[in-house]
Amino acid sequence: MKRKITLKQIARELDVSISTVSKALRNSAEISEDTKQKVQAFAKLYNYKPNNIALSLKNRKTNTIGIIIPEIVHHFFSKVISGVETVANKRGYNVIIGLSNESFSKEVINMEMLANGSIDGFILSISKETLQLQDYHHFNETMSQGMPIVMFDRVVPDINCDKIIVDDFNGAKKAVAKLIKNGCETIAILTTKDYVSVGKLRTQGYLEALQENDITPEANLILKLDDTLDYEVHLDALETEIEQLFKLNPSVDGVFAVNELYALTAMKVARKLGLEIPKDIQVIGFTDGVLSKHATPSLTTVSQHAQQMGEKAAHLLIDKLESENEDEEEVYQTLVIETELIERESTK
Amino acid sequence: MKRKITLKQIARELDVSISTVSKALRNSAEISEDTKQKVQAFAKLYNYKPNNIALSLKNRKTNTIGIIIPEIVHHFFSKVISGVETVANKRGYNVIIGLSNESFSKEVINMEMLANGSIDGFILSISKETLQLQDYHHFNETMSQGMPIVMFDRVVPDINCDKIIVDDFNGAKKAVAKLIKNGCETIAILTTKDYVSVGKLRTQGYLEALQENDITPEANLILKLDDTLDYEVHLDALETEIEQLFKLNPSVDGVFAVNELYALTAMKVARKLGLEIPKDIQVIGFTDGVLSKHATPSLTTVSQHAQQMGEKAAHLLIDKLESENEDEEEVYQTLVIETELIERESTK
DNA sequence: GGATGTCACGAAAACGTTTTCGTGTTAAAA
DNA sequence: TTTTAACACGAAAACGTTTTCGTGACATCC
Structure with missing residues (x-):
């Protein structure tokens, strides 16, 4: 000892x-x-x-980056972490995690804990509650103390910092265009309430694709689901809502869902109603997670390249940390990650 | 600024x-x-x-725990992290993560990085490569420097430290017993090579259950798969192997798989061969992840209570950190987490 | 022989805290 | 008046580094 x-x-x-x-x-x-x-x-x-701690104190640099995410038991987020970790490690940094659990106060507390010297900079994705409250003071305070922030996926225009986002709009548009090209005429969308920026953008992409193909969007084909409910618990509610949509609109032959779970649930309900996939109805989801890959039929989906997002975020942050142009005025960039349509069995 | x-x-x-x-x-x-x-x-x-760093230096205590896992994009591990994080945060600790990527050298390097003052103790699960090499010097060195380690899930008897394990043996036994009770007469097992301790234990549970019910195990019903191959990439190979098993043993009416993916793949192959689940063949998996829950039919599975494992591990570690009875001789405990059989549609 | 230079090392400050131990001032007690 | 005690505060050490600057011992040069 x-x-x-x-x-x-x-x-x-x-x-x-x-x-x-x-x-x-x-x-x-x-x-x-x-x-x-x-x-x-x-x-x-x-x-x-x-001793790392002594070095950190002396150099006023911890060589550690903090990452705050809403949830870790989630394919997308854990994949992002994996990307961050890879790059961080390669460049001599450690990664320390904080979970907000989609809660505003936990986000604030976690950030405060880490901001007091434990880390050099943040990589984060905003919690749903914060997005709803639109209270971003903690981000601005952190940055005003000279600690850089890189936001990914869930971002807001109100904050001036580096950002990495998925091209949600075009990803959705491509997906819906694909459905149309495959012969679908009545396409429904399963999306979230508008305050979730990504849900909103994907909905817009859906609308744009319809428009470009001279299809008039119908309000009753747009199902905005309340995603403050825990998916895992309220699965029944989800099924019921989707089933109603299908029953009220029997002509639906294509579904675009803004996440995997909505898509899988849609397939499940469709099968229950005696519809065959992809013969009678085609389905495309968003996020290339394990569910899409291993579902039966496997799900055609829009991949967001989560790992790549994490890697780019890490590079962006570390570059900023190591440039240290205190003088040179700050210039923030927003990187857009292109999506990719991964075709599987749920489409023709 | x-x-x-x-x-x-x-x-x-x-x-x-x-x-x-x-x-x-x-x-x-x-x-x-x-x-x-x-x-x-x-x-x-x-x-x-x-300033946290200054405090850490002064108190020779960082209030941070390090967690080293083989992979983060994995339901079980991310759930464990979630558990650790919850408890750690509640008790005033931060969590810093290191990924070994199932590689021995990355495990060693990561531990060395963190052991130099960055953290107060480790929570970890051993990488496959380390298990194969059976080289555990880094664990012993870390502990001899007074840094406590709590191991979970993948543990080895060679090392003297606190451990949290799943009752793999009984979990498997219960699952197989259930199949037998449900009328299965020819039960196959899809497992891993023996060096993975958990795979070995689950296989033993399978054998024990058969024995207790006076069923003679057959070698060709035991499929030991090479899990050094990346699941995601070698899905085809997996399918082929399972298909052969089914074809060579047409009487198989029950399958016990040691993880979700094997189970899902078995279901897929069964369906392909025209078998109905659970009518013609019943399937039980291990690990209660998203795949089990959202598969069609949903999968009956053995839940390991990953979140709970994380929580217990964190408590164990923090208790040890805060007792600090330097004098009192070390006494290590091994906590066993009981499994739970979650019945869904893949069994009768 | 004095000035200068090189070599090899040590003292001390700094990073930001906490804590122990003085110490000067004032008020109360003798 | 002198002694004592309480009060309110400051100096300094310590945690483990790195780095700047100083310095003593020699050797070299004119």
Whole structure:
């Protein structure tokens, strides 16, 4: 149960000063070869490694980035983390996570905890509650203290910072266009309430695709679901709503859903109503997660390249951290990640 | 772009000493009411928060726990993290993650990075490569430096530390017993190679259940799959192997799979061969993830209570960190999490 | 022999805290 | 008046580094 060895201890053992030890280990020219050898051998023997905390304090740099997300048990978010982690590690950074659980106060508390010196910068996706309240003071305060933020996926125009977003609009548009090209004439959309920016954009993409193909959108084909309800718990409610949509609109032969779960549920309901997929009805989802891949029939979906988002976010943040042009005025960029339509069995 | 304010700055502004400021903020009796008020008001105005790094250095305690897992894009692991995070946050700790990607060297490097002062203790699950190599020096070294480790799920008896494990043996046994009770007479198992401890235990549970019901196990009903292959990529290979099993053993009317994916693939193959689930063949999986829940038919499965595992692991670690009975000799415990059979549509 | 330079090392400050131990001032007790 | 005690505060050390600057011992040069 020996504690980790420190410079001070090495110095005492070898009867030199702390400075000498430090310099010897960093191969300074100031130190004689003899002493260097001696110190380095000793350090190796006792497996000396500099204490990160002390370094952080000294350098005022922790080499750690904080990531705040609404939820981790979620394919998209965990994939983003994976991307962040890969890049961060490669560039010598650690990753510390905070979960907001879609709650405003947890988001604030978590950010405050981390902002007090624990990390150098944030990568985050805004919680639903924060989006509803539209209270963004914590982001601005953090940034005004010189801590950079990179937002991804769920972003808002009100805040001035680097952003990485998915091209939700065009992703949705491409998906719906595909349905049309495949012969669908009555296409429904399963989406979320408008305050979720991504839901809104995907809905717009849907409308645009219809318009470009001279199809008049119908209000009763647009189902805006309340996603503050926990999916997993209110699955029945979801099914009921979708079933009603199908029953009221028997001519529906195409469905575009803004997430995997809505899409899978739609397929389930369709099958229950005796419809065959993709013969009678074709379905496209959003987010390329495990569900899409392993569903039967497997789901055609819009991939957001979550891993790539994480990687780019990490690069963006670290670049900013390491440029440190305190003088040069801040210039923020918004990177758009293109989506990709992955065709599987749920479309013709 | 004002930096975070420090004690020193407050002291200078108010023309008192740093000690006075520190004491005033902590409401020390040494300081007069007047001064306290003044200092506290000023601190509040400038939103003073003590610097975590400085505190960590001073207290030799970071209030951060490190978690090393093989993969994060995985329902089980992300659920465990979620559990850890919940408890950690509640008890005033942060969580920092490291991914080993099932690689020995990444596991070692990640642990070394974190062990140098960044965290107070580890929660981890061993990577497959480490299990194969059976090289556990990094765990022992870390512990010998006084940094506690709590292992979960993938553990080895060779290492002396706190452990949280799933009752894989009994979970599997219960599942297979259920199949037998439901009338299955020829039950196949889809499992992994034996070096994965959990795969081995589940296989043993399967055998035990058969034995207790006087069924003689047959070697060709036991399919040990190579899980070093990436599931997602080698899906075809998986299907082929399972298909062969079914074809060679047409009497199979029950399948126990040691994970979700094997189970789903089995269902897919069965359907392809014209078998109805659960009428002709019943299937039970392991791990209660999204796939089981949303598959059609939904999958009966053995739930491991991943969230609970994370929570218990966090409690165990933090308890140890906060007891600090340096003197009292170490006593390690192994907690067993009971499994639960969640019945859905894939069984009668 | 004195000035200068090189070499090898140590002292000390700094990062931002907390805490122990003084210490000067004032009021109360003797 | 002198002693004592309470009060309110400051100095300094400590956590473990890195780095700047200073310095003593020698060797070199004119």
